[in-house]
Amino acid sequence: MTFTFQNAPDAAFVPTLLISHARRLLAISLFCAFSISVFTQEQMPPTAADYGQWETLGRGSVLSPNGQWLAYPITRSNGENELRVANTITDVRTATSFGEDAAFSADSRWLGYAIGQSDDAPANLDTSENPGSAGMGLLDLNSLEVEIIESVATFAFSEDHAYLAVHRTPPLAETEQAGGDTDRPAEPIGSDLVVRSLNTKTDVQFANVSAFAWQDAGVLLAMTIAAEGRTGNGVQLFNPETGELRTLTSGNSLFTGLSWRSEEDDLVVLRSHSRTGSEGDTHNILTWRDLAATQTRALTYDSTADANFPKNFRIVDERQPSWSDDGTAVFFGIRQWETSPDTNGESTKDTDGTDEEKPADVDVWHSQDRRIIPMQKIQLQRDRERNLLAVWHLNEPSVVQLGIDLMEEISVLDGHTFAVAQDTTPYAFETMFGRRWMDIYVIDVKTGTRTKAVEKIRHFHGGSTTGRYLLYFKDDHFWTYELATAKHT
Structure with missing residues (x-):
């Protein structure tokens, strides 16, 4: 009997097939052996430096008015924080060390930010010699060029985006410089205020400015002046477009x-x-x-x-x-x-100029505290x-x-027709042990008349954007209170 095989494999094909399978098995074996070797190696624990690089998204992220730039702070465990600025359309990115409190100009052309310090910096800083240690950065978002301005307390862009006000750090008070009695507040003295035209790069400087505020809808800049000895104190108004400076009032x-x-x-x-x-x-x-x-x-x-x-x-x-x-x-x-307490002009210092020894403090808690x-x-x-x-x-x-108790929380609702007060006085005992209950009163701004709107709740969520409703949580439900009708829903 003769047997014949149909479609028998070619003699040359069999070795080729075996070699191919062998190569695959060898590759898999080598990969597994390498993986096991790596896995069995001793794992090195992270070092302190590794932990210090742990990053967290900080608070205070800001989006530019045109939506094309995002400034967001990054905090690290080692304190080496930074401010990152990213374009939301392209892949343009930049970052600055210790940047914080970022603000965009109204036209999204400029970004201003405060420059903080590392955690180690204050220990090596003599603030009596250099009170203006902090500064600010001004970033041109067109060119990504940065200008660093030293000794800055605060800054603000004008609403029309054309100007920047930079308030310098005020000098230390004489009592602080001399190490004197700091219990008595020192007379405030203003510092320089620089108003920069962002278009022309020109500056105008004012002295002894204690505070400033830009107009919301316009270019007017109001300033309060606090000079040494109160000479020249007052309120001034500056128009950077015309250069006009007006004194609204002055006096001692x-x-x-x-x-x-x-x-x-x-x-x-x-x-x-x-x-x-x-x-x-x-x-x-x-x-x-x-x-x-x-x-x-x-x-x-x-x-x-x-x-x-x-x-x-x-x-x-x-x-x-x-x-x-x-x-x-x-x-x-x-x-x-x-x-005023009558001290009869007596000093709290000994004749040699040193502080008198004060008796030890004794803390006495009252049950009604x-x-x-x-x-x-x-x-x-x-x-x-x-x-x-x-x-x-x-x-x-x-x-x-409108207010009757220093401990109550009171706020004016939108529209400024009513105010709302949170009164915890009836539940003082529960409040001492963490169970904070409150009554909600609605106050007529015109007359000061109070009406109890809600009684004994723990969670109050304020008024609506129109000032028509209050929102609170009671008995496992959210409720609204309509001010015009006193209706709860």
Whole structure:
């Protein structure tokens, strides 16, 4: 019997097939052997330097007005932070060490940022010799060229994108330089303010500027002047387009709280005013309307000349004054005017000039204290600055006190018709142990009348953007409160 095989493989094909399979098996074997060898090697733990390179996206990312640039801070575990700037359309990238608080100009042409320091820098820095250690960077986003400006406290672009105001770091007060008594606040002295034209690269400099503020819709720049000995103190207005400089007011007082009315040319500022036998200053409220027009209207409120002003209260500068949307009211802060302690001119120093030894402090906690003593110490400065909200109606004119408790949280709703207060007083005991309950009151800005809107809640989410509704969480549900109808939904 004869057998025949159909389609038998060619004799030359068999060795080729075997060689191909052998090569594949060899390659796989070598790869596995290498992988096992690498895996079995001793793993080296990360070093401190490796951990220091761990990056986290920081806070304060800013998108340019045209949406084409993004500035975002990067924080590292070793403190070597940086600010990165990226184009959202192309692959253009740049970074700067210790950049922070970035701000774009309105035309997205320029980026300004503060330059911070590493964690090790303050230990080696003598601030008495170099108080202006911080600076700023000005980045041209067209060319990516950077200009570093030294000794900068703050900076701000004008709303029309054509100008940049750079406020220099103020000098140290004489008491700080001499190592004197720092318990008594030093007289504030202003520093140089440089206004740069970004188009022409020219600078205009002003001396003894304590604060400045650009107009929201325009190019006007308001400045408060604080000179040594109060010589030349006042409020000035500069127009960088025309070069015109106007003095709105001057005098032997401190001027604080510069505030423009949104999208308008109305300005408000506080002027200090002292009283013999009283601790701290009160303030007059100065307003100017239509500063961009030919005719400017000025109006002043003096609380000491108003018989209806709350007795033994003063206007404080811890709360910056603010305008209502329609310009008919100015909101500000008041606090009780304490009597100055009578020291009879006695000094707290010995005859040899050294400080007298003070008795040891003893902490005594009262059962009715709302906060434990460590928290009271931490929040001491904040408590000293607490004040009650009040409003001055310019057309009446009249002043209405809106706040009644220094510990309550109060804010004005959008539209400036109502204010809302969070009162935790009825639940002081629960608050001491972390169970913070509150009642919500709606306050009529015109009359100061209070209406309890919500009782005993833990979570309040504020008012709507129109000022018509309040949002709060109660009984496992979110609720709204309509101010016009007092309806809960």
